Amino acid sequence: MNKKQSNEPAVAEPVFVLVRPQMGENIGAAARAMWNFGLDRMRLVAPRDGWPNPRAVALASGAGRLLDHAGVFASTAEAVADCSHVFATTARNRGLTKPVMTPEHAMARARALRAEGQRVAVLFGPERTGLEKDDVAQANAIVTVPVNAEFFSLNLGQCVLLMAYEFARQGSEMPAETVAMAGAEWASHVEVEKLGDHYEERLDAAGFFFPPEKAASMKLSLRNMWSRMPLTRPDVQTLHGMLRQLLRKRDE
Amino acid sequence: MNKKQSNEPAVAEPVFVLVRPQMGENIGAAARAMWNFGLDRMRLVAPRDGWPNPRAVALASGAGRLLDHAGVFASTAEAVADCSHVFATTARNRGLTKPVMTPEHAMARARALRAEGQRVAVLFGPERTGLEKDDVAQANAIVTVPVNAEFFSLNLGQCVLLMAYEFARQGSEMPAETVAMAGAEWASHVEVEKLGDHYEERLDAAGFFFPPEKAASMKLSLRNMWSRMPLTRPDVQTLHGMLRQLLRKRDE
Numbered sequence: 383m384n385k386k387q388s389n390e391p392a393v394a395e396p397v398f399v400l401v402r403p404q405m406g407e408n409i410g411a412a413a414r415a416m417w418n419f420g421l422d423r424m425r426l427v428a429p430r431d432g433w434p435n436p437r438a439v440a441l442a443s444g445a446g447r448l449l450d451h452a453g454v455f456a457s458t459a460e461a462v463a464d465c466s467h468v469f470a471t472t473a474r475n476r477g478l479t480k481p482v483m484t485p486e487h488a489m490a491r492a493r494a495l496r497a498e499g500q501r502v503a504v505l506f507g508p509e510r511t512g513l514e515k516d517d518v519a520q521a522n523a524i525v526t527v528p529v530n531a532e533f534f535s536l537n538l539g540q541c542v543l544l545m546a547y548e549f550a551r552q553g554s555e556m557p558a559e560t561v562a563m564a565g566a567e568w569a570s571h572v573e574v575e576k577l578g579d580h581y582e583e584r585l586d587a588a589g590f591f592f593p594p595e596k597a598a599s600m601k602l603s604l605r606n607m608w609s610r611m612p613l614t615r616p617d618v619q620t621l622h623g624m625l626r627q628l629l630r631k632r633d634e
Numbered sequence: 635m636n637k638k639q640s641n642e643p644a645v646a647e648p649v650f651v652l653v654r655p656q657m658g659e660n661i662g663a664a665a666r667a668m669w670n671f672g673l674d675r676m677r678l679v680a681p682r683d684g685w686p687n688p689r690a691v692a693l694a695s696g697a698g699r700l701l702d703h704a705g706v707f708a709s710t711a712e713a714v715a716d717c718s719h720v721f722a723t724t725a726r727n728r729g730l731t732k733p734v735m736t737p738e739h740a741m742a743r744a745r746a747l748r749a750e751g752q753r754v755a756v757l758f759g760p761e762r763t764g765l766e767k768d769d770v771a772q773a774n775a776i777v778t779v780p781v782n783a784e785f786f787s788l789n790l791g792q793c794v795l796l797m798a799y800e801f802a803r804q805g806s807e808m809p810a811e812t813v814a815m816a817g818a819e820w821a822s823h824v825e826v827e828k829l830g831d832h833y834e835e836r837l838d839a840a841g842f843f844f845p846p847e848k849a850a851s852m853k854l855s856l857r858n859m860w861s862r863m864p865l866t867r868p869d870v871q872t873l874h875g876m877l878r879q880l881l882r883k884r885d886e
Contacts, residue, residue: 415792420782444785475814479866486803487810527799528808530672533696540667540795547779547796551738556780558739562727614731 395420396492396502396549398542399461401427401517404509409449410441411539412506417445418543419550424452425461425503458505458517465503467495470521471541472513473534481523488525489548504545509538566614573618578608584625647672648744648754648801650794651713653679653769656761661701662693663791664758669697670795671802676704677713677755710757710769717755719747722773723793724765725786733775740777741800756797761790818866829870830860836877 398416403409403426413424426433433454442449455461462468469488483491492502505521507513518524527536527544536544569577582601591597613621650668655661655678665676678685685706694701707713714720721740735743744754757773759765770776779788779796788796821829834853843849865873 414787417785418781418787444787475816477816478814479816479818480814481811482814483811484803484806484808523811524814526808528802528806529670533669535666535696536670540792543792543795544799547799550780550782551736554736554780556736556778559733559735559775561733562731562776564727564729564731566731 394496394499394501395423396496396504397423397425397462397465398545399425399427399458399503399505400429400538400542401458401461401505401513402430402508403506403538404430406431406435406437406439407441408509408538409435409438410443410445412542413438413442413445413448413452415539415543416546417448419546421546421549422448422451424448426452426454427458427461428456429454430508458520462503462505462520465501467492467500468503468505468521469523469525470505470513470518471525471527471545472507472518473526473529474512475524476513476515476518478515478518478524480518480521483523483525485525485527485545485548486552488523489545489552491523492549493552506538506541561612563614566616569613569615569618573615574608574613577613577618577621578605580622580625581608584629646748646751646753647675648748648756649675649677649714649717650797651677651679651710651755651757652681652790652794653710653713653757653765654682654760655758655790656682658683658687658689658691659693660761660790661687661690662695662697664794665690665694665697665700665704667791667795668798669700671798673798673801674700674703676700678704678706679710679713680708681706682760710772714755714757714772717753719744719752720755720757720773721775721777722757722765722770723777723779723797724759724770725778725781726764727776728765728767728770730767730770732770732773735775735777737777737779737797737800738804740775741797741804743775744801745804758790758793813864815866818868821865821867821870825867825870826860826865829865829873830857832874832877833860836881 398412398421400409400412403412406429409426409429416422416424429435431437434449438449439446453461469483469492475482488504492504495502504525505513505517507517525545527541529536582604585591585604591600611617650664650673652661652664655664658681661678661681668674668676681687683689686701690701691698705713721735721744727734740756744756747754756777757765757769759769777797779793781788834856837843837856843852863869
């Protein structure tokens with residue numbers, strides 16, 4: 383990390399450009415939001431309170447490196463000068479004829495462009511007003527988060543978070559579903575079968591399968607319940623133990 | 635809305651359960667995050683500062699209705715008593731054998747269960763500590779946001795935001811890409827062809843297609859450029875006008 387001369391890493395990760403951000407706190411929160419998802423290229427256009435900003439640093443805790451490396455530019459055009467594709471996040475098209483994409487589609491495009499070695503930028507507007515028409519006119523496409531038509535209150539940090547999440551989600555190697563095994567192993571089929579035998583036998587002796595004409599279907603339902611349960615070996619031992627202990631207590 | 639007797643709407647939207655939340659501000663922010671994506675069923679387990687909480691109301695601006703209707707429960711078990719499927723958001727499995735899902739997969743499950751009329755709950759832990767082992771043990775599955783292994787700083791409101799976004803994204807009817815036309819219409823093929831003729835003719839007269847042996851391929855490239863551009867009728871008129879005006883100035 384310390385060997386780098388340039389202030390941005392060499393990999394073509396998307397650049398997130400905060401255009402005329404107002405509160406230092408929001409710049410810090412945006413840095414944290416990005417770094418949660420492994421994105422670390424931030425650029426700033428004319429931050430209201432100057433740069434560096436101690437309030438941004440205070441809020442960026444742990445993601446301060448992004449601020450150290452953030453480029454500061456006087457205009458949106460300068461901030462994206464070296465980018466071949468620019469996305470503008472806004473809920474309004476500002477009367478411009480322009481493609482409007484979901485975050486999902488835009489970040490899929492961004493990933494495809496990145497794979498081609500293209501440098502992609504995503505613009506985020508100031509807290510109160512959002513991006514101006516002049517900013518949006520410089521983008522290849524608009525990105526709009528599909529929110530509740532009755533209510534829109536995403537702040538700057540939340541917009542950055544959602545875009546960073548979308549970019550990372552689509553490249554995530556985390557399996558959709560796995561099981562944390564906590565040191566246990568799954569019970570084998572025969573272990574579950576023996577558990578079923580144990581319960582069936584004891585319940586039979588206790589007169590549970592009544593009336594006799596329903597016994598067969600009751601036994602089948604019980605077998606089906608055991609096999610539907612994702613049982614570990616310790617679970618099976620526990621269930622055997624429970625049954626033994628209940629009968630021991632009863633028979634004392 | 636006012637006719638409802640119960641404090642929750644009849645549609646089986648997922649219930650977001652804030653377990654022992656600490657700051658009223660975060661409860662308000664969670665309400666806003668949910669309502670951005672049309673989710674309005676919030677439940678609270680033993681909020682630290684009691685209930686109702688004026689700081690939550692202040693931060694919920696516009697989403698206050700969620701707080702008015704929020705159920706308050708003494709324990710996690712009571713809060714999810716009527717839910718058939720419970721997801722616990724946590725970055726740690728707490729030593730429990732349990733399925734671990736991405737937000738994407740978990741919310742796909744939630745949508746499928748909702749379509750079957752099932753009531754689904756998503757648990758969110760307190761700000762500093764997250765869900766306890768006792769809470770997680772009551773869930774059918776764990777949901778873990780795939781974040782940067784080096785850095786995790788999602789707060790309560792951000793976790794709620796990401797889960798609400800995922801749920802809404804998967805049900806969104808917003809097209810992946812559309813074009814905001816700003817009152818304009820696309821130019822027809824013949825209009826673009828005539829534009830190409832106009833430029834080719836004037837450029838030819840100006841001696842642009844030089845040397846002669848390259849003229850054909852230069853003309854083809856120019857035709858290809860025009861047809862690659864997504865031109866509206868006003869764009870075509872502007873491009874005709876630009877050319878006419880440039881020549882008029884030149885020939886004055």
